[in-house]
Amino acid sequence: MADRILKSINTRGLKNAVRGSEYKKEALISYGILIGGYILLQLGAMTGLIGRNLQGQFVPICVYVSLAISLNLVVGISGELSLGHAGFMAVGAFTGAVVVRVLENGIGFAPLRLLIALLISAAMAALAGLIIGLPILGLRGDYLAIVTLAFGEIIKNFMNVIYFALDENGHLKFAFNHEIEGISNAGRVLTGPIGATGVTKIATFTYAAILTAFTLFVVLNIKNSKQGRAIMAIRDNRIAGESIGLNVKKYKLMAFVVSASLAGMAGCMFGQNFSTLAPAKFNFNTSVLILVFVVLGGIGNIWGGMIAAALLTILPEALRQFSDYRMLAYSIVLIGVMIATYNPTIKSRISAFWNKVNPFKNKDKDKGKKPKKTGKEAA
Protein backbone atom coordinates (compact mmCIF):
# COMPACT_ATOMS: atom_id res chain seq x y z
CA MET A 1 0.00 0.00 0.00
CA ALA A 2 2.60 2.49 1.13
CA ASP A 3 4.90 1.96 -1.81
CA ARG A 4 1.97 2.21 -4.15
CA ILE A 5 1.14 5.61 -2.70
CA LEU A 6 4.76 6.64 -2.96
CA LYS A 7 4.82 5.51 -6.55
CA SER A 8 1.73 7.51 -7.35
CA ILE A 9 3.35 10.57 -5.80
CA ASN A 10 6.54 10.05 -7.71
CA THR A 11 4.85 9.70 -11.03
CA ARG A 12 2.95 12.92 -10.63
CA GLY A 13 4.80 16.21 -10.61
CA LEU A 14 4.03 19.14 -8.36
CA LYS A 15 1.72 20.61 -10.93
CA ASN A 16 -1.03 18.06 -10.82
CA ALA A 17 -0.42 16.39 -7.53
CA VAL A 18 -2.87 18.32 -5.47
CA ARG A 19 -6.43 17.13 -5.61
CA GLY A 20 -6.59 16.55 -9.35
CA SER A 21 -9.78 14.55 -9.09
CA GLU A 22 -11.49 17.12 -6.91
CA TYR A 23 -10.68 19.77 -9.43
CA LYS A 24 -12.26 17.73 -12.20
CA LYS A 25 -15.33 17.20 -10.07
CA GLU A 26 -15.69 20.89 -9.29
CA ALA A 27 -15.12 21.86 -12.92
CA LEU A 28 -17.61 19.33 -14.18
CA ILE A 29 -20.33 20.41 -11.75
CA SER A 30 -19.72 24.11 -12.43
CA TYR A 31 -19.72 23.83 -16.21
CA GLY A 32 -22.66 21.43 -15.95
CA ILE A 33 -24.69 23.96 -14.00
CA LEU A 34 -23.83 26.69 -16.47
CA ILE A 35 -24.62 24.71 -19.60
CA GLY A 36 -27.66 23.03 -18.07
CA GLY A 37 -28.99 26.35 -16.84
CA TYR A 38 -28.41 27.95 -20.22
CA ILE A 39 -30.27 25.20 -22.08
CA LEU A 40 -33.09 25.19 -19.56
CA LEU A 41 -33.65 28.92 -19.77
CA GLN A 42 -33.41 28.91 -23.57
CA LEU A 43 -35.96 26.12 -23.79
CA GLY A 44 -38.19 27.91 -21.32
CA ALA A 45 -38.05 31.07 -23.39
CA MET A 46 -38.64 29.24 -26.66
CA THR A 47 -41.64 27.31 -25.39
CA GLY A 48 -43.08 30.40 -23.77
CA LEU A 49 -42.96 28.85 -20.30
CA ILE A 50 -40.76 31.69 -19.17
CA GLY A 51 -42.45 35.07 -19.46
CA ARG A 52 -41.07 38.29 -20.88
CA ASN A 53 -40.20 39.74 -17.50
CA LEU A 54 -38.06 36.83 -16.51
CA GLN A 55 -36.47 36.70 -19.94
CA GLY A 56 -35.36 40.24 -19.30
CA GLN A 57 -33.40 38.87 -16.35
CA PHE A 58 -31.34 36.41 -18.40
CA VAL A 59 -28.38 38.72 -18.90
CA PRO A 60 -28.38 39.93 -15.26
CA ILE A 61 -28.50 36.31 -14.11
CA CYS A 62 -25.37 35.52 -16.11
CA VAL A 63 -23.73 38.71 -14.88
CA TYR A 64 -24.45 38.00 -11.23
CA VAL A 65 -23.35 34.37 -11.58
CA SER A 66 -20.15 35.66 -13.12
CA LEU A 67 -19.70 38.18 -10.30
CA ALA A 68 -20.23 35.47 -7.71
CA ILE A 69 -17.52 33.40 -9.38
CA SER A 70 -15.01 36.25 -9.56
CA LEU A 71 -15.67 37.43 -6.00
CA ASN A 72 -15.07 33.88 -4.82
CA LEU A 73 -11.53 34.20 -6.12
CA VAL A 74 -10.88 36.91 -3.53
CA VAL A 75 -13.16 35.87 -0.68
CA GLY A 76 -13.04 32.09 -1.00
CA ILE A 77 -9.72 31.28 -2.59
CA SER A 78 -7.55 34.14 -1.37
CA GLY A 79 -9.41 34.58 1.92
CA GLU A 80 -9.68 38.36 1.82
CA LEU A 81 -12.89 40.25 2.45
CA SER A 82 -13.85 42.57 -0.40
CA LEU A 83 -16.85 44.86 -0.01
CA GLY A 84 -16.47 46.74 -3.28
CA HIS A 85 -17.15 44.30 -6.06
CA ALA A 86 -19.91 46.58 -7.39
CA GLY A 87 -17.28 49.28 -7.72
CA PHE A 88 -15.30 47.23 -10.23
CA MET A 89 -18.55 46.36 -11.93
CA ALA A 90 -19.25 50.10 -12.25
CA VAL A 91 -15.81 50.78 -13.70
CA GLY A 92 -16.53 48.14 -16.34
CA ALA A 93 -20.09 49.23 -17.00
CA PHE A 94 -19.26 52.88 -17.67
CA THR A 95 -16.02 52.19 -19.49
CA GLY A 96 -17.95 49.78 -21.68
CA ALA A 97 -20.73 52.30 -22.29
CA VAL A 98 -18.25 54.90 -23.54
CA VAL A 99 -16.22 52.47 -25.63
CA VAL A 100 -19.26 50.96 -27.35
CA ARG A 101 -20.62 54.38 -28.23
CA VAL A 102 -17.32 55.63 -29.58
CA LEU A 103 -16.94 52.52 -31.73
CA GLU A 104 -20.50 52.67 -33.00
CA ASN A 105 -19.58 54.62 -36.15
CA GLY A 106 -16.39 52.75 -36.87
CA ILE A 107 -17.33 49.16 -36.20
CA GLY A 108 -20.70 48.01 -37.42
CA PHE A 109 -20.38 44.47 -36.17
CA ALA A 110 -21.89 44.59 -32.66
CA PRO A 111 -20.20 41.49 -31.18
CA LEU A 112 -16.77 42.88 -32.07
CA ARG A 113 -17.69 46.18 -30.44
CA LEU A 114 -18.79 44.31 -27.37
CA LEU A 115 -15.60 42.26 -27.29
CA ILE A 116 -13.39 45.36 -27.51
CA ALA A 117 -15.48 47.05 -24.82
CA LEU A 118 -15.15 43.98 -22.60
CA LEU A 119 -11.36 43.95 -22.96
CA ILE A 120 -10.97 47.65 -22.24
CA SER A 121 -13.37 47.37 -19.28
CA ALA A 122 -11.32 44.48 -17.94
CA ALA A 123 -8.14 46.53 -18.26
CA MET A 124 -9.65 49.56 -16.50
CA ALA A 125 -11.06 47.46 -13.68
CA ALA A 126 -7.74 45.66 -13.33
CA LEU A 127 -5.99 49.01 -13.09
CA ALA A 128 -8.41 50.09 -10.37
CA GLY A 129 -7.76 46.79 -8.58
CA LEU A 130 -4.02 47.30 -8.83
CA ILE A 131 -4.20 50.84 -7.45
CA ILE A 132 -6.25 49.67 -4.48
CA GLY A 133 -4.51 46.37 -3.90
CA LEU A 134 -0.89 47.47 -4.22
CA PRO A 135 -0.63 49.45 -1.00
CA ILE A 136 -3.04 47.23 0.95
CA LEU A 137 -2.38 43.62 0.20
CA GLY A 138 1.05 43.41 1.78
CA LEU A 139 -0.42 44.38 5.15
CA ARG A 140 -1.78 41.99 7.71
CA GLY A 141 -5.35 42.49 8.85
CA ASP A 142 -8.68 43.31 7.30
CA TYR A 143 -7.70 46.56 5.65
CA LEU A 144 -8.94 45.36 2.30
CA ALA A 145 -12.56 45.27 3.51
CA ILE A 146 -12.39 48.89 4.61
CA VAL A 147 -10.63 50.12 1.51
CA THR A 148 -12.84 48.26 -0.97
CA LEU A 149 -15.91 49.54 0.83
CA ALA A 150 -14.62 53.08 0.43
CA PHE A 151 -13.66 52.40 -3.18
CA GLY A 152 -17.20 51.32 -4.05
CA GLU A 153 -18.60 54.53 -2.62
CA ILE A 154 -15.95 56.70 -4.24
CA ILE A 155 -16.53 55.21 -7.71
CA LYS A 156 -20.26 55.71 -7.39
CA ASN A 157 -19.86 59.34 -6.39
CA PHE A 158 -17.15 59.90 -8.96
CA MET A 159 -19.43 58.68 -11.72
CA ASN A 160 -22.06 61.14 -10.50
CA VAL A 161 -19.91 64.03 -11.71
CA ILE A 162 -18.54 62.52 -14.91
CA TYR A 163 -19.96 63.71 -18.22
CA PHE A 164 -19.16 62.24 -21.61
CA ALA A 165 -20.85 63.15 -24.87
CA LEU A 166 -20.41 62.82 -28.61
CA ASP A 167 -20.70 66.07 -30.58
CA GLU A 168 -22.21 66.26 -34.08
CA ASN A 169 -18.84 65.32 -35.62
CA GLY A 170 -18.67 62.20 -33.52
CA HIS A 171 -15.87 63.54 -31.27
CA LEU A 172 -15.90 62.46 -27.66
CA LYS A 173 -16.18 65.32 -25.17
CA PHE A 174 -15.57 65.17 -21.49
CA ALA A 175 -16.56 67.40 -18.62
CA PHE A 176 -16.09 67.17 -14.89
CA ASN A 177 -18.87 68.22 -12.59
CA HIS A 178 -20.95 70.11 -15.17
CA GLU A 179 -23.09 69.43 -18.24
CA ILE A 180 -21.53 69.67 -21.67
CA GLU A 181 -22.95 72.58 -23.64
CA GLY A 182 -24.57 72.27 -27.05
CA ILE A 183 -25.12 68.55 -27.10
CA SER A 184 -28.34 66.97 -28.32
CA ASN A 185 -29.95 64.33 -26.12
CA ALA A 186 -28.90 61.66 -28.58
CA GLY A 187 -25.26 62.64 -28.18
CA ARG A 188 -25.15 62.06 -24.44
CA VAL A 189 -23.09 59.07 -23.33
CA LEU A 190 -22.57 59.52 -19.60
CA THR A 191 -24.56 62.19 -17.84
CA GLY A 192 -23.53 62.45 -14.21
CA PRO A 193 -26.15 61.03 -11.86
CA ILE A 194 -28.33 59.92 -14.77
CA GLY A 195 -25.52 57.69 -15.88
CA ALA A 196 -25.24 55.96 -19.23
CA THR A 197 -28.02 56.78 -21.67
CA GLY A 198 -28.82 55.85 -25.25
CA VAL A 199 -27.24 52.41 -24.92
CA THR A 200 -28.09 50.20 -27.89
CA LYS A 201 -28.26 47.08 -25.71
CA ILE A 202 -25.96 44.77 -27.60
CA ALA A 203 -25.72 42.26 -24.74
CA THR A 204 -27.58 39.01 -25.34
CA PHE A 205 -28.18 35.98 -23.19
CA THR A 206 -25.71 33.96 -25.26
CA TYR A 207 -22.92 36.55 -25.05
CA ALA A 208 -23.51 36.87 -21.32
CA ALA A 209 -23.41 33.11 -20.88
CA ILE A 210 -20.14 32.96 -22.82
CA LEU A 211 -18.71 35.62 -20.51
CA THR A 212 -19.80 33.58 -17.51
CA ALA A 213 -18.12 30.52 -18.99
CA PHE A 214 -14.96 32.54 -19.55
CA THR A 215 -15.02 33.76 -15.94
CA LEU A 216 -15.50 30.22 -14.75
CA PHE A 217 -12.66 29.02 -16.93
CA VAL A 218 -10.27 31.66 -15.60
CA VAL A 219 -11.14 31.16 -11.94
CA LEU A 220 -11.11 27.36 -12.03
CA ASN A 221 -7.81 27.37 -13.86
CA ILE A 222 -6.24 29.71 -11.36
CA LYS A 223 -7.59 27.60 -8.52
CA ASN A 224 -5.99 24.50 -10.00
CA SER A 225 -2.71 26.13 -10.99
CA LYS A 226 0.51 26.27 -9.05
CA GLN A 227 -0.25 29.94 -8.35
CA GLY A 228 -3.71 29.00 -7.11
CA ARG A 229 -2.28 26.56 -4.64
CA ALA A 230 0.09 29.23 -3.42
CA ILE A 231 -2.85 31.60 -2.96
CA MET A 232 -4.78 29.00 -0.97
CA ALA A 233 -1.73 28.01 1.06
CA ILE A 234 -1.26 31.63 2.13
CA ARG A 235 -4.94 31.77 3.06
CA ASP A 236 -4.54 28.62 5.17
CA ASN A 237 -1.44 29.82 6.97
CA ARG A 238 0.31 32.99 6.03
CA ILE A 239 3.40 32.40 8.16
CA ALA A 240 3.88 28.92 6.73
CA GLY A 241 3.42 30.39 3.27
CA GLU A 242 6.14 32.93 3.91
CA SER A 243 8.41 30.26 5.34
CA ILE A 244 8.30 28.21 2.14
CA GLY A 245 9.19 31.25 0.06
CA LEU A 246 5.85 32.42 -1.26
CA ASN A 247 5.56 36.06 -2.22
CA VAL A 248 2.44 36.81 -0.20
CA LYS A 249 1.77 40.22 -1.66
CA LYS A 250 2.20 39.05 -5.24
CA TYR A 251 -0.24 36.17 -4.91
CA LYS A 252 -2.86 38.14 -3.03
CA LEU A 253 -2.57 40.92 -5.58
CA MET A 254 -2.86 38.46 -8.43
CA ALA A 255 -6.15 37.07 -7.11
CA PHE A 256 -7.50 40.52 -6.41
CA VAL A 257 -6.63 42.07 -9.76
CA VAL A 258 -7.90 39.13 -11.79
CA SER A 259 -11.12 39.20 -9.78
CA ALA A 260 -11.47 42.94 -10.36
CA SER A 261 -10.97 42.65 -14.11
CA LEU A 262 -13.52 39.84 -14.36
CA ALA A 263 -15.97 42.00 -12.41
CA GLY A 264 -15.26 44.82 -14.85
CA MET A 265 -16.19 42.58 -17.76
CA ALA A 266 -19.37 41.49 -16.02
CA GLY A 267 -20.20 45.15 -15.40
CA CYS A 268 -19.62 45.97 -19.06
CA MET A 269 -22.01 43.21 -20.11
CA PHE A 270 -24.51 44.39 -17.53
CA GLY A 271 -24.38 47.95 -18.84
CA GLN A 272 -25.03 46.81 -22.40
CA ASN A 273 -28.29 45.21 -21.29
CA PHE A 274 -30.11 48.39 -20.24
CA SER A 275 -30.88 51.50 -22.26
CA THR A 276 -30.01 53.63 -19.24
CA LEU A 277 -27.88 52.85 -16.24
CA ALA A 278 -27.38 55.13 -13.23
CA PRO A 279 -24.27 55.08 -11.00
CA ALA A 280 -26.58 54.62 -8.00
CA LYS A 281 -27.14 51.03 -9.16
CA PHE A 282 -23.58 50.16 -8.10
CA ASN A 283 -23.98 50.96 -4.45
CA PHE A 284 -22.94 49.17 -1.31
CA ASN A 285 -26.08 47.01 -1.41
CA THR A 286 -25.02 45.52 -4.72
CA SER A 287 -21.58 44.69 -3.34
CA VAL A 288 -23.19 43.05 -0.34
CA LEU A 289 -25.62 41.17 -2.55
CA ILE A 290 -22.73 39.62 -4.48
CA LEU A 291 -21.03 38.77 -1.21
CA VAL A 292 -24.27 37.14 -0.06
CA PHE A 293 -24.18 34.90 -3.14
CA VAL A 294 -20.68 33.80 -2.23
CA VAL A 295 -21.46 33.26 1.43
CA LEU A 296 -24.72 31.43 0.76
CA GLY A 297 -23.06 29.20 -1.79
CA GLY A 298 -20.44 28.25 0.75
CA ILE A 299 -17.31 30.41 0.75
CA GLY A 300 -14.84 29.00 -1.76
CA ASN A 301 -17.44 26.73 -3.34
CA ILE A 302 -17.60 28.01 -6.89
CA TRP A 303 -20.73 26.22 -8.05
CA GLY A 304 -22.52 26.91 -4.76
CA GLY A 305 -22.08 30.61 -5.39
CA MET A 306 -23.31 30.20 -8.96
CA ILE A 307 -26.52 28.54 -7.82
CA ALA A 308 -27.09 31.10 -5.11
CA ALA A 309 -26.57 33.96 -7.55
CA ALA A 310 -28.91 32.49 -10.16
CA LEU A 311 -31.67 31.63 -7.69
CA LEU A 312 -31.56 34.93 -5.87
CA THR A 313 -31.66 36.85 -9.15
CA ILE A 314 -34.51 34.83 -10.64
CA LEU A 315 -36.52 34.60 -7.48
CA PRO A 316 -37.74 38.15 -6.91
CA GLU A 317 -38.97 38.14 -10.52
CA ALA A 318 -40.49 34.67 -10.45
CA LEU A 319 -42.26 35.31 -7.17
CA ARG A 320 -43.95 38.46 -8.37
CA GLN A 321 -47.27 36.67 -8.77
CA PHE A 322 -47.29 35.65 -5.10
CA SER A 323 -46.92 39.27 -4.15
CA ASP A 324 -47.82 38.89 -0.47
CA TYR A 325 -45.76 35.81 0.17
CA ARG A 326 -42.81 36.90 -1.91
CA MET A 327 -40.44 37.77 0.90
CA LEU A 328 -41.47 34.69 2.85
CA ALA A 329 -40.64 32.43 -0.07
CA TYR A 330 -37.43 34.38 -0.66
CA SER A 331 -36.22 33.78 2.87
CA ILE A 332 -37.16 30.10 2.72
CA VAL A 333 -35.02 29.74 -0.37
CA LEU A 334 -32.17 31.59 1.36
CA ILE A 335 -32.27 29.12 4.20
CA GLY A 336 -32.61 26.20 1.81
CA VAL A 337 -29.55 27.21 -0.19
CA MET A 338 -27.59 27.70 2.98
CA ILE A 339 -28.48 24.26 4.31
CA ALA A 340 -27.73 22.58 1.01
CA THR A 341 -24.30 24.15 0.63
CA TYR A 342 -23.11 24.07 4.24
CA ASN A 343 -24.66 20.98 5.75
CA PRO A 344 -22.03 18.24 5.95
CA THR A 345 -24.61 15.43 5.74
CA ILE A 346 -26.15 16.75 2.56
CA LYS A 347 -22.70 17.49 1.24
CA SER A 348 -21.51 13.96 1.91
CA ARG A 349 -24.68 12.59 0.27
CA ILE A 350 -23.99 14.64 -2.82
CA SER A 351 -20.40 13.54 -2.66
CA ALA A 352 -21.39 9.86 -2.29
CA PHE A 353 -23.77 10.20 -5.20
CA TRP A 354 -21.02 11.82 -7.16
CA ASN A 355 -18.65 8.97 -6.45
CA LYS A 356 -21.20 6.58 -7.89
CA VAL A 357 -21.64 8.43 -11.14
CA ASN A 358 -18.16 9.93 -11.42
CA PRO A 359 -16.86 9.26 -14.91
CA PHE A 360 -13.26 9.93 -13.84
CA LYS A 361 -13.44 7.43 -11.02
CA ASN A 362 -10.12 5.92 -10.16
CA LYS A 363 -10.72 2.99 -7.83
CA ASP A 364 -7.38 3.15 -6.04
CA LYS A 365 -7.66 6.78 -5.24
CA ASP A 366 -11.22 6.97 -3.99
CA LYS A 367 -11.05 4.15 -1.49
CA GLY A 368 -9.07 5.88 1.19
CA LYS A 369 -10.56 9.24 0.54
CA LYS A 370 -14.27 9.23 1.28
CA PRO A 371 -14.39 9.31 5.08
CA LYS A 372 -12.06 12.28 5.37
CA LYS A 373 -14.18 14.49 3.23
CA THR A 374 -16.46 16.11 5.82
CA GLY A 375 -13.76 16.94 8.33
CA LYS A 376 -11.79 18.81 5.75
CA GLU A 377 -14.70 20.84 4.47
CA ALA A 378 -15.50 22.01 7.96
CA ALA A 379 -12.00 23.37 8.50
Added chain:
Amino acid sequence: MGTVLTVKNINVYYGAIHAIKGISFDVNRGEIVTLIGANGAGKSTTLHTVSGLLRSKTGDIEFLEESIAHTPAHKIVSKGISHVPEGRRIFQGMTVEENLQMGAFVTKQDRIEHNLEYVYEQFPRLKERTKQIAGTLSGGEQQMLAMGRALMSDPELLMLDEPSMGLAPILVDQIFEIIKNLNKAGTTILLVEQNAQMALSVADRAYVIETGKISLTGTGEELAKSDEVRKAYLGG
Protein backbone atom coordinates in the same frame (compact mmCIF):
# COMPACT_ATOMS: atom_id res chain seq x y z
CA MET B 1 34.96 24.45 6.47
CA GLY B 2 33.72 27.85 5.49
CA THR B 3 31.13 30.12 6.96
CA VAL B 4 27.55 29.66 5.83
CA LEU B 5 25.89 32.47 7.75
CA THR B 6 27.37 35.60 9.27
CA VAL B 7 25.18 37.95 11.26
CA LYS B 8 26.93 41.24 11.98
CA ASN B 9 25.65 43.68 14.55
CA ILE B 10 21.93 43.62 13.83
CA ASN B 11 19.45 45.93 15.56
CA VAL B 12 15.78 45.11 15.17
CA TYR B 13 12.83 47.15 16.37
CA TYR B 14 9.11 46.50 16.71
CA GLY B 15 7.97 50.09 16.48
CA ALA B 16 9.51 51.66 19.58
CA ILE B 17 10.52 48.34 21.12
CA HIS B 18 14.21 47.65 20.64
CA ALA B 19 14.10 43.82 20.47
CA ILE B 20 17.59 42.98 19.14
CA LYS B 21 20.43 45.12 20.40
CA GLY B 22 23.50 44.51 18.30
CA ILE B 23 23.69 40.75 17.91
CA SER B 24 26.52 39.13 15.93
CA PHE B 25 27.17 35.44 15.35
CA ASP B 26 28.16 33.02 12.66
CA VAL B 27 27.38 29.50 11.56
CA ASN B 28 29.94 27.30 9.80
CA ARG B 29 29.20 24.65 7.24
CA GLY B 30 28.17 21.35 8.79
CA GLU B 31 27.62 22.76 12.28
CA ILE B 32 24.67 22.71 14.62
CA VAL B 33 24.59 26.12 16.26
CA THR B 34 22.01 26.88 18.90
CA LEU B 35 20.62 30.12 20.26
CA ILE B 36 19.24 29.68 23.74
CA GLY B 37 17.61 32.16 26.06
CA ALA B 38 14.57 32.94 28.15
CA ASN B 39 11.11 33.85 26.81
CA GLY B 40 11.19 37.13 24.98
CA ALA B 41 14.98 37.22 24.72
CA GLY B 42 14.79 37.76 20.96
CA LYS B 43 15.55 34.33 19.52
CA SER B 44 12.60 34.18 17.12
CA THR B 45 13.15 37.78 16.16
CA THR B 46 16.71 36.92 15.17
CA LEU B 47 15.56 34.08 12.91
CA HIS B 48 12.89 36.27 11.36
CA THR B 49 15.52 38.84 10.55
CA VAL B 50 17.71 36.26 8.84
CA SER B 51 14.77 35.02 6.77
CA GLY B 52 13.91 38.55 5.69
CA LEU B 53 10.57 38.89 7.43
CA LEU B 54 12.01 41.59 9.67
CA ARG B 55 14.72 44.10 8.81
CA SER B 56 17.73 45.16 10.81
CA LYS B 57 18.43 48.88 11.03
CA THR B 58 22.18 48.33 11.16
CA GLY B 59 24.84 45.81 10.29
CA ASP B 60 24.65 43.08 7.72
CA ILE B 61 23.65 39.47 7.19
CA GLU B 62 25.76 37.37 4.85
CA PHE B 63 24.80 33.98 3.52
CA LEU B 64 27.42 32.11 1.50
CA GLU B 65 29.44 35.31 1.29
CA GLU B 66 26.59 37.31 -0.20
CA SER B 67 24.66 39.99 1.67
CA ILE B 68 21.02 39.04 2.16
CA ALA B 69 20.14 41.92 4.47
CA HIS B 70 17.99 43.47 1.77
CA THR B 71 16.83 40.34 -0.02
CA PRO B 72 13.03 40.05 -0.02
CA ALA B 73 11.71 37.27 2.21
CA HIS B 74 10.31 35.20 -0.65
CA LYS B 75 13.73 34.98 -2.29
CA ILE B 76 15.52 33.75 0.82
CA VAL B 77 14.25 30.19 0.48
CA SER B 78 15.57 29.74 -3.02
CA LYS B 79 18.94 31.05 -1.84
CA GLY B 80 19.12 28.04 0.46
CA ILE B 81 17.76 29.05 3.86
CA SER B 82 14.72 27.23 5.19
CA HIS B 83 12.96 28.52 8.26
CA VAL B 84 10.69 26.31 10.34
CA PRO B 85 8.78 28.92 12.32
CA GLU B 86 7.72 28.56 15.92
CA GLY B 87 4.42 26.81 16.57
CA ARG B 88 4.02 24.22 13.80
CA ARG B 89 2.82 26.30 10.95
CA ILE B 90 1.44 23.68 8.62
CA PHE B 91 -1.29 23.92 6.01
CA GLN B 92 -4.04 22.37 8.09
CA GLY B 93 -6.47 21.68 5.28
CA MET B 94 -3.99 19.97 2.99
CA THR B 95 -2.75 16.41 3.21
CA VAL B 96 0.73 15.52 4.41
CA GLU B 97 1.81 14.94 0.83
CA GLU B 98 0.41 18.28 -0.32
CA ASN B 99 2.17 20.09 2.51
CA LEU B 100 5.46 18.57 1.43
CA GLN B 101 4.78 19.42 -2.20
CA MET B 102 4.16 23.03 -1.18
CA GLY B 103 7.56 23.03 0.52
CA ALA B 104 9.08 22.41 -2.90
CA PHE B 105 7.38 25.44 -4.40
CA VAL B 106 10.63 27.14 -5.34
CA THR B 107 12.52 23.91 -5.97
CA LYS B 108 13.53 22.63 -9.38
CA GLN B 109 11.07 20.06 -10.66
CA ASP B 110 13.69 17.34 -11.09
CA ARG B 111 14.76 17.56 -7.44
CA ILE B 112 11.29 17.17 -5.94
CA GLU B 113 11.07 13.43 -6.22
CA HIS B 114 14.48 12.96 -4.67
CA ASN B 115 13.75 15.37 -1.83
CA LEU B 116 10.44 13.72 -1.10
CA GLU B 117 12.13 10.36 -0.78
CA TYR B 118 14.74 11.88 1.50
CA VAL B 119 12.08 13.42 3.75
CA TYR B 120 10.20 10.13 3.99
CA GLU B 121 13.45 8.40 4.83
CA GLN B 122 14.13 10.85 7.67
CA PHE B 123 10.51 10.88 8.86
CA PRO B 124 9.01 7.40 8.44
CA ARG B 125 5.98 8.59 10.45
CA LEU B 126 5.10 10.93 7.62
CA LYS B 127 5.47 8.24 5.01
CA GLU B 128 2.75 6.22 6.75
CA ARG B 129 0.43 9.21 6.59
CA THR B 130 0.84 10.73 3.14
CA LYS B 131 -2.90 11.12 2.57
CA GLN B 132 -3.86 12.24 6.07
CA ILE B 133 -5.18 15.77 6.46
CA ALA B 134 -2.37 17.64 8.20
CA GLY B 135 -4.67 19.27 10.75
CA THR B 136 -5.47 15.85 12.19
CA LEU B 137 -1.83 14.95 12.87
CA SER B 138 -0.55 14.82 16.45
CA GLY B 139 1.59 17.69 17.69
CA GLY B 140 4.80 15.76 17.17
CA GLU B 141 3.82 14.68 13.69
CA GLN B 142 2.94 18.26 12.81
CA GLN B 143 6.39 19.35 13.93
CA MET B 144 7.91 16.62 11.77
CA LEU B 145 5.79 17.75 8.85
CA ALA B 146 6.90 21.35 9.27
CA MET B 147 10.52 20.20 9.33
CA GLY B 148 10.01 17.86 6.39
CA ARG B 149 8.38 20.60 4.38
CA ALA B 150 11.34 22.89 5.04
CA LEU B 151 13.70 20.21 3.72
CA MET B 152 11.82 20.00 0.42
CA SER B 153 13.63 23.11 -0.84
CA ASP B 154 17.12 21.57 -0.50
CA PRO B 155 18.27 24.03 2.16
CA GLU B 156 21.93 24.66 2.87
CA LEU B 157 20.90 26.10 6.22
CA LEU B 158 17.90 24.87 8.21
CA MET B 159 16.64 27.22 10.92
CA LEU B 160 14.46 25.53 13.54
CA ASP B 161 12.49 27.63 16.01
CA GLU B 162 11.68 25.62 19.15
CA PRO B 163 11.03 22.27 17.52
CA SER B 164 10.56 20.58 20.90
CA MET B 165 7.92 22.99 22.17
CA GLY B 166 5.00 21.23 23.81
CA LEU B 167 6.17 17.71 23.04
CA ALA B 168 6.37 14.73 25.38
CA PRO B 169 9.94 13.79 26.44
CA ILE B 170 10.06 10.75 24.21
CA LEU B 171 9.09 12.83 21.19
CA VAL B 172 11.62 15.49 22.13
CA ASP B 173 14.27 12.77 22.01
CA GLN B 174 13.04 11.66 18.61
CA ILE B 175 13.05 15.17 17.20
CA PHE B 176 16.59 15.77 18.42
CA GLU B 177 17.66 12.43 17.01
CA ILE B 178 16.30 13.55 13.65
CA ILE B 179 18.08 16.89 13.93
CA LYS B 180 21.36 15.05 14.46
CA ASN B 181 20.66 12.80 11.49
CA LEU B 182 19.84 15.72 9.21
CA ASN B 183 23.07 17.36 10.27
CA LYS B 184 25.06 14.19 9.59
CA ALA B 185 23.46 14.04 6.16
CA GLY B 186 24.98 17.45 5.44
CA THR B 187 22.49 20.14 6.46
CA THR B 188 23.83 23.01 8.53
CA ILE B 189 21.46 23.79 11.38
CA LEU B 190 20.66 26.92 13.36
CA LEU B 191 18.55 25.82 16.29
CA VAL B 192 16.55 28.02 18.64
CA GLU B 193 15.47 26.30 21.84
CA GLN B 194 14.00 26.78 25.28
CA ASN B 195 15.10 23.28 26.13
CA ALA B 196 18.69 24.34 26.74
CA GLN B 197 19.87 20.96 27.99
CA MET B 198 18.83 19.13 24.83
CA ALA B 199 19.98 21.92 22.57
CA LEU B 200 23.43 22.09 24.16
CA SER B 201 23.80 18.33 23.99
CA VAL B 202 23.52 18.30 20.20
CA ALA B 203 25.10 21.68 19.41
CA ASP B 204 28.63 22.24 18.23
CA ARG B 205 28.46 25.83 19.37
CA ALA B 206 25.94 27.88 21.27
CA TYR B 207 25.03 31.51 21.95
CA VAL B 208 23.04 32.64 24.94
CA ILE B 209 20.73 35.58 24.22
CA GLU B 210 19.49 37.79 27.04
CA THR B 211 17.09 40.65 26.34
CA GLY B 212 18.31 41.23 22.81
CA LYS B 213 22.04 40.79 23.45
CA ILE B 214 24.42 37.87 23.32
CA SER B 215 25.66 37.29 26.85
CA LEU B 216 27.69 34.11 26.46
CA THR B 217 29.12 31.95 23.74
CA GLY B 218 31.08 28.73 23.51
CA THR B 219 30.88 25.12 22.48
CA GLY B 220 27.78 23.19 23.49
CA GLU B 221 29.81 21.30 26.07
CA GLU B 222 31.38 24.41 27.59
CA LEU B 223 28.07 26.14 28.01
CA ALA B 224 26.40 23.06 29.44
CA LYS B 225 29.07 23.11 32.16
CA SER B 226 29.07 26.86 32.73
CA ASP B 227 27.70 27.98 36.05
CA GLU B 228 25.73 30.88 34.62
CA VAL B 229 23.94 28.72 32.10
CA ARG B 230 23.29 26.00 34.64
CA LYS B 231 21.71 28.47 37.02
CA ALA B 232 19.64 30.29 34.49
CA TYR B 233 18.56 27.59 32.08
CA LEU B 234 19.34 24.14 33.36
CA GLY B 235 17.77 24.43 36.80
CA GLY B 236 20.90 24.68 38.97
